[in-house]
Amino acid sequence: MQVEHHVAVPDPAxxxxxxxxxxRTWLRANLPDSMRADSLDWRAPSLAESSAWEAAMxxxxxxxxxxxxxxxxxxxxxxxxxxVNKEIGALPMPESVSSIGKELAGPIIMxxxxxxxxxxxxxxxxxxxxxxxxxxxxxxxxxxxxxLRTKAVQEGGQWRINGQKIWTSGAAxxxxxxxxxxxGTVADKHRGLLMFAVPMDTPGIRVxxxxxxxxxxxxxxVFFDDVVVPDSARLxxxxxxxxxxxxxxxxxxxxxxxxxxxxxxxxxxxxIAACKSDAxxxxxxxxxxxxxxxxxxxxxxxxxxxxxxxxxxxxLRGETIGARGSLTKLYWSECHQAFAGLxxxxxxxxxxxxxxxxxxxxxxFTTAYLFSRAExxxxxxxxxxxxxxxxxxxxxxxxxx
Amino acid sequence: MSHEELRPEEFAQAxxxxxxxxxxxxxxxxMAEVLAQAGLCGVMAAEDDGGLGLDLxxxxxxxxxxxxxxxxLPLPEQILLARALAGTPQAAALAAGExxxxxxxxxxxxxxxxxxxxxxxxxxxxxxxxxxxxxxxSALPREAQAALDPEHPQTWIALAGAPVLARLDEQAWxxxxxxxxxxxxxxxxxxxxxxxxxxxxxxxxxxxxxxxxSAKQAVRHLLARMRLLQDVSSAAIRRATxxxxxxxxxxxxxxxxxxxxxxxxxxxxxIHLHGGMGFTWELPLHRALRAVRRLDAAxxxxxxxxxxxxxxxx
Numbered sequence: 130m131q132v133e134h135h136v137a138v139p140d141p142a143x144x145x146x147x148x149x150x151x152x153r154t155w156l157r158a159n160l161p162d163s164m165r166a167d168s169l170d171w172r173a174p175s176l177a178e179s180s181a182w183e184a185a186m187x188x189x190x191x192x193x194x195x196x197x198x199x200x201x202x203x204x205x206x207x208x209x210x211x212x213v214n215k216e217i218g219a220l221p222m223p224e225s226v227s228s229i230g231k232e233l234a235g236p237i238i239m240x241x242x243x244x245x246x247x248x249x250x251x252x253x254x255x256x257x258x259x260x261x262x263x264x265x266x267x268x269x270x271x272x273x274x275x276x277l278r279t280k281a282v283q284e285g286g287q288w289r290i291n292g293q294k295i296w297t298s299g300a301a302x303x304x305x306x307x308x309x310x311x312x313g314t315v316a317d318k319h320r321g322l323l324m325f326a327v328p329m330d331t332p333g334i335r336v337x338x339x340x341x342x343x344x345x346x347x348x349x350x351v352f353f354d355d356v357v358v359p360d361s362a363r364l365x366x367x368x369x370x371x372x373x374x375x376x377x378x379x380x381x382x383x384x385x386x387x388x389x390x391x392x393x394x395x396x397x398x399x400x401i402a403a404c405k406s407d408a409x410x411x412x413x414x415x416x417x418x419x420x421x422x423x424x425x426x427x428x429x430x431x432x433x434x435x436x437x438x439x440x441x442x443x444x445l446r447g448e449t450i451g452a453r454g455s456l457t458k459l460y461w462s463e464c465h466q467a468f469a470g471l472x473x474x475x476x477x478x479x480x481x482x483x484x485x486x487x488x489x490x491x492x493x494f495t496t497a498y499l500f501s502r503a504e505x506x507x508x509x510x511x512x513x514x515x516x517x518x519x520x521x522x523x524x525x526x527x528x529x530x
Numbered sequence: 531m532s533h534e535e536l537r538p539e540e541f542a543q544a545x546x547x548x549x550x551x552x553x554x555x556x557x558x559x560x561m562a563e564v565l566a567q568a569g570l571c572g573v574m575a576a577e578d579d580g581g582l583g584l585d586l587x588x589x590x591x592x593x594x595x596x597x598x599x600x601x602x603l604p605l606p607e608q609i610l611l612a613r614a615l616a617g618t619p620q621a622a623a624l625a626a627g628e629x630x631x632x633x634x635x636x637x638x639x640x641x642x643x644x645x646x647x648x649x650x651x652x653x654x655x656x657x658x659x660x661x662x663x664x665x666x667x668s669a670l671p672r673e674a675q676a677a678l679d680p681e682h683p684q685t686w687i688a689l690a691g692a693p694v695l696a697r698l699d700e701q702a703w704x705x706x707x708x709x710x711x712x713x714x715x716x717x718x719x720x721x722x723x724x725x726x727x728x729x730x731x732x733x734x735x736x737x738x739x740x741x742x743x744s745a746k747q748a749v750r751h752l753l754a755r756m757r758l759l760q761d762v763s764s765a766a767i768r769r770a771t772x773x774x775x776x777x778x779x780x781x782x783x784x785x786x787x788x789x790x791x792x793x794x795x796x797x798x799x800x801i802h803l804h805g806g807m808g809f810t811w812e813l814p815l816h817r818a819l820r821a822v823r824r825l826d827a828a829x830x831x832x833x834x835x836x837x838x839x840x841x842x843x844x
Binding site: 146149212215397398401402405414417419420421422423424425426427428429431432433434435436438439456459460512514515516518519520522523525526527528529 | 754787840
């Protein structure tokens with residue numbers, strides 16, 4: 130892959146417009162055609178290719194924007210982060226292969242880790258030398274972490290861990306697992322939860338891939354049988370670490386992958402371009418019903434952009450976002466499912482006779498349609514988000530006060 | 531101009547009080563007088579026309595409050611016309627609340643007829659070629675279309691021989707429409723917020739099976755969805771008021787189309803959640819629904835327009 134590795138990153142004091150222009154210019158000059166979902170040269174990138182691309186983005190100042198310079202970040206604000214994300218969204222590039230590291234493990238380590246842990250993990254995550262997986266969910270504890278069973282027992286200067294995780298995305302490639310355990314019994318519910326950074330090559334860890342409906346093996350079951358880690362693998366103290374992590378997670382839910390509405394718009398453009406390129410599909414775009422459905426999506430994407438920009442404006446004013454991240458998560462997941470449903474129906478007649486762009490779009494958006502089933506499930510299901518909004522945003526009473 | 535000392539949020543509180551005060555008057559003209567005295571009709575009008583000379587940011591909370599409190603007057607249109615007609619005697623009369631004005635979102639001088647959402651308007655702005663003309667509608671033949679709202683019927687006006695009082699050129703008419711999209715979106719969003727609040731309050735106190743209905747997950751989830759859509763409308767309107775990343779004005783159609791659809795959903799569900807009471811004339815939620823559906827009828831096809839424009843842009 131030919132990408133620039135020594136890039137003059139602009140001074141953020143020049144303002145978000147300059148930074149955005151830098152992002153726009155660099156991304157358009159360097160994103161390989163083979164990684165553009167709307168290109169006829171597209172092919173699924175290998176892990177190494179994706180990793181190299183993200184490392185190059187980082188070198189160009191387009192990842193780790195808000196992380197402190199001391200840990201390899203660029204020390205910028207959410208203002209530049211948003212400006213860059215708009216440009217990332219505007220191009221049909223692959224999703225990060227290290228989102229768990231960058232959006233989950235990294236911010237949590239930043240909040241609860243020791244200085245040694247921050248130095249060991251954070252720069253490596255940004256430079257794409259280290260992949261992480263998330264060991265929270267268990268067969269009996271999905272959204273309800275009070276039922277978590279994976280147990281950590283202290284034995285002198287080390288911890289012995291036994292239990293099972295499930296739905297662990299990227300477990301097969303991960304170097305580390307951000308593992309949530311309990312030090313007591315299930316009767317302790319939310320008390321005694323403890324996090325670890327567990328190297329995935331530790332003896333006793335077994336990864337069993339699970340095939341998902343999009344045909345991939347993107348998640349797995351992970352078994353921990355007498356896995357022993359040193360005390361230095363512990364992230365924070367029992368309770369304390371997890372409580373801090375929850376606060377980080379609520380911010381992350383509101384700020385991660387801010388590019389989504391701009392990416393959805395980019396996908397909608399690809400869909401329209403594909404239809405226009407094909408003599409049989411193009412007439413559908415003159416249909417009032419189709420125009421209406423496209424218009425409804427444009428309205429929803431616009432509203433989602435509004436939610437994202439409002440979140441950034443509030444955070445820059447120093448306000449807390451708290452449970453409001455649930456509003457954004459709920460809205461983007463359903464918005465994208467609506468897009469994918471429209472794409473599937475508009476491209477349903479694509480065949481060998483169709484234009485190359487239409488065939489490319491059908492392949493891309495059929496996959497997107499299937500993958501989007503996961504979007505209302507992961508990171509808190511729709512039902513969990515609705516509960517959170519009712520309970521913590523609206524304060525709806527469950528009893529008479 | 532934007533007042534340095536005054537912030538839109540502070541102005542919103544005063545707007546709330548003035549609208550609540552106006553609603554105690556039975557006669558719409560007396561309502562308009564109260565609103566004008568509080569500076570609401572002329573909030574954007576030029577100071578020379580008796581206005582406050584403030585920008586759209588100050589009119590938005592007024593439109594929101596008018597929607598939330600279900601003010602039965604075309605206040606957003608009055609505010610915008612008092613500004614757009616700056617320097618004419620009509621602007622001063624509108625800022626002073628002496629006359630009521632509306633905008634016809636259907637019809638034109640060329641088609642010979644036009645529809646306003648609120649039949650009280652003395653003066654009506656009507657499309658005229660690429661621009662628009664303010665006509666004196668007081669003596670023109672009119673037909674009330676009362677099926678949707680018998681109290682405030684949509685009104686068709688026959689425009690043959692209509693006296694033209696003032697004209698707006700294409701640029702001014704475009705600018706006025708953009709601002710109207712945003713103010714009317716905020717009006718609908720205010721109506722949705724009022725309905726949501728009423729439903730949430732009622733669900734928290736209505737006891738069945740030993741607990742408030744707000745304890746029921748089906749009810750909680752529906753209220754959460756209503757809240758989501760109302761928040762999305764607010765965010766979309768806020769965004770549409772701001773210039774885009776390159777300093778150009780943003781398309782206002784998605785914000786209005788979204789706000790109308792979201793408000794209709796929220797108010798319909800608020801009526802539903804009130805049970806049998808929701809279907810009564812006494813509970814005022816039907817007034818909010820009628821107001822939003824009048825706007826929906828006025829701007830029917832906006833979402834399709836936005837879709838068509840997007841398709842053309844690719």
